Amino acid sequence: xxxxxxxxxxxxxxxxxxxxxxxxxxxxxxxxxxxxxxxxxxxxxxxxxxxxxxxxxxxxxxxxxxxxxxxxxxxxxxxxxxxxxxxxxxxxxxxxxxxxxxxxxxxxxxxxxxxxxxxxxxxxxxxxxxxxxxxxxxxxxxxxxxxxxxxxxxxxxxxxxxxxxxxxxxxxxxxxxxxxxxxxx
Numbered sequence: 001x002x003x004x005x006x007x008x009x010x011x012x013x014x015x016x017x018x019x020x021x022x023x024x025x026x027x028x029x030x031x032x033x034x035x036x037x038x039x040x041x042x043x044x045x046x047x048x049x050x051x052x053x054x055x056x057x058x059x060x061x062x063x064x065x066x067x068x069x070x071x072x073x074x075x076x077x078x079x080x081x082x083x084x085x086x087x088x089x090x091x092x093x094x095x096x097x098x099x100x101x102x103x104x105x106x107x108x109x110x111x112x113x114x115x116x117x118x119x120x121x122x123x124x125x126x127x128x129x130x131x132x133x134x135x136x137x138x139x140x141x142x143x144x145x146x147x148x149x150x151x152x153x154x155x156x157x158x159x160x161x162x163x164x165x166x167x168x169x170x171x172x173x174x175x176x177x178x179x180x181x182x183x184x185x
Contacts, residue, residue: 026060027133052110069092076129083110132144
């Protein structure tokens with residue numbers, strides 16, 4: 001038979017467990033990736049100046065905010081961090097737990113940057129990842145999230161010369177008007 005005292009102790013124990021459960025905060029980017037350009041995206045403007053492409057992502061911190069938030073860029077495929085700028089976010093910033101922020105990534109297209117697959121066809125590819133980190137407010141915990149960046153631009157790769165090296169070590173050029181017979185052996 002339950003006594004009121006046992007019942008009260010049970011409820012007090014359950015309540016203590018519930019308030020002891022930590023609030024799970026998350027520093028999060030809502031988009032899974034940012035894709036810049038397309039197969040018809042020119043790398044430079046008609047006047048020869050560099051182009052800058054922009055994409056926006058949402059950065060949230062719920063339900064707890066983050067202090068001293070920092071961003072970093074991990075390059076892939078030789079893409080330079082100097083071609084990346086974040087607008088609406090700066091290192092050292094505080095992120096409010098109740099109000100997500102919009103961050104714009106400006107990506108300046110390098111004029112000497114081409115991407116082709118193994119068949120010399122245009123291809124989109126990874127250029128790196130942006131990681132946002134921060135210190136959870138009122139705790140010692142840290143949070144972070146990462147978003148990959150992808151790029152596809154019109155390919156301006158061309159073959160300027162083909163050379164054949166013969167068994168005797170001599171080299172000959174193949175031109176658009178010549179043909180060469182090659183045996184598999």
